[in-house]
Each structure stands twice: as C-alpha cells, then as structure tokens.
Amino acid sequence: MVRRIVNVLLVLLIVSSCSHKELCYHHPHTASVQINVDWSRFEKDNPSGMTVMVYSRAGVKEIEKQTNNLSYVIVDLLAGYYNSFVFNQSPSEYGTVDFVNMDRYSTAQVNATPVASRWYKTRAEKEKLAASPEWIGTHRVEDIEITDEMVKITGENKLANMNTRDIASDFIVARHYPENIIYTIKVKVHLKNVYNLKSARASLDGMAEGFMFSTGNRTESKVTHLMENWRLVVDKTDPTLGYIETAITSFGLPRDHKALADENNFNLSVLLVDNKTIIDFSYEVGDKFQFKSDETGKLTLECEIELWGKDPLPDVKPEGGGNDGFDAWVEDWGDEENLDFEL
Helix, strand or coil: HHHHHHHHHHHHHHHHHHHHHHHHHHCCCCCEEEEEEEECCCCCCCCCCCEEEEEEEECCCEEEEEEEHHHHHHHCCCCCEEEEEEEEECHHHHCCEEEEEECCCCCCCECCCCCCCCCCCCCCCCEEEEEECCCEEEEEECCCCCCCHHHHHHHHHHCCCHHHHHHHHHEEEEEEEEEECCCCEEEEEEEHHHHEEEEEEEEEEEEEEECCCCCCCCCCCEEEEECCEEEECCCCCCCEEEEEEEEEEECCCCCCCCCCCHHHHHEEEEEEECCCCCEEEEEECCCCCCCCCCCCCCCEEEEEEEEEEECCCCCCCCCHCCCCCCCCCCCCCCCCCCCCCCC
C-alpha cells in the first residue's frame, strides 16, 4: 500500500514538472535576440574574433560574449532597455592594453599597459610610462529595447521546436559598426651635421592613457610614450643635413586637451659618433599636432609633429677612428630608403 502511494506521488510530480516546463515555454523569462556587427569601417585587417558587451539600463553588466563569428551574436535578455558595445578580439589576447572596470557601463575602459624603462627617468611624481597600444575597433549602441512581445514570441517558437537562429533572425535589436580608435603619431626632427649622429631616443608626454567605451572619449588621465626606434634620412644634395623620424601608436590626446604648447613635451636625446657625447633637445609640442585629412576633408587618426634642431650637432671624433653608422640604441637602420610605418 505504501509503495503504491509513493508511485502515485512520483507520477503526479513528473506530470506537474512537465506541466511547469510547458508553462515556462508559454511564459518564458527572456527573448533570444541578435546583435549584428559590420567590420567594414575598421580599416585594419579583419580580426579573428570579437567581444560583445551588454549592460542593463542601470549600467550593470549582463553579458560578455567572445566569439569567432564576426557577423553577429545571439543573446538572451529580459524585457527592458540595454546598452552594448563591441571590440575586436578578447581582452586576454592583447599584450599592450588593459581592459579595466568592465563590470559597469559607465566605467568600462581600455588603457595602455604600463611599462618600465632602463634609461628613462620620470620627470614628474605621478608620470606613467605606457606601451604603444594595438589596433582596437569599437562601437556602442544605447537604448536597445527588448519588448514583452519579443519574450512571448521567443517562448512560442521554442515550444514549436524552432532553433535559436530562426528565433533571433526576427529580432535584430542592434547593429554595430566598429571603427579604429588608435592614433598613429609620427615625429620628424630635422638636424644639421647629421654625420655626427649615432643614436637617438625620445619621450612624448601628456598623451591619453585610454578610452572610455560608454562615451567614446579619451581619458583625462595621461601617460608618456617612449620612442626608441628611429630612422635617419640624409639630404641627397647636402650630406650635412637630414632628419630622423619614427612612429608610434597612441590613444591620442586626452579629453581635456586645449592645444596649448606646454600640454605635451617632447624630449629627444642623441648620442654622437664618439659614443660618449649625449645632447638633449626639449620641445613643447601641444600645439604642433598636425592631423591628416582623408579625401572628404575629415580628420583622420594620423598626425605628425615636425621639429627642427636648435643648433648643429657638434663635430666629434668617431670612436675607433671610423663612423659606425646611425642606429636607434636598438638596431642598425641600413641604407637610406623611404618606408611606410607598419605598427
């Protein structure tokens, strides 16, 4: 008798459970929706993957999804309003940037990774040295609406055994068009008596530390970038004249930048061919960023700083009686040639 009662209770429990599941299908909690991504505006090589971040209207992270599918992601969301942004790759795949405060929409940002230097001595108490960041493409969409009707239809489709892809194709709730946010900063310094030059290294301070995803602005916090790889170009008609040039990547100028000269300092040290004489040049360059324009006249994320040495390099006797040629305290440059910088 007891066994019969137990069996009856088990049957009732199973039936109840099945009914509850069916009820949940009829009255689901979330809608399966699709977020599309178009990388055609990135202007760099297509990434091998992407990260999609979704936040509630209150700013709390709801979804962080990495995928190798560059066209779309499917996510399940409760009815309500959301903000989202996308960027290439996953945070763990980067080596020169750090993703910080990603749990809240208002604080999510990416910063240049701090670095140390064996030769550069910081000039201010809170000065930060930072790496040159890798290419990042990103885009945000706000006020994405998930309706009760979407939730209802999602449940009906699940009950009809439609797959998730079929469900989401009817609910494309956001379209992202990521664009590159990393600047290319080129620096050219004209010098006299360049035959005395052996090596060069420099620093550029007052640059933005990072980028805020929720506003599309650069940070107000600043970093210093080091420039250790230079190329020498000698004038073809006058071998006493020439210039050195380099290029780095950066998050650009900080949000509150006012284009005043003293907001950015460029400090250059050159080693002469005697391998012992070092000459330092200092410039205020906050007003010297020359941004390039595209064919439509729109400013691009590429700029140049062009400077002139204040005095000719002094004549010195080459170490060992011969000129070892120019290098960047890192590597030889070789013969003169025109090169495009690939970062």
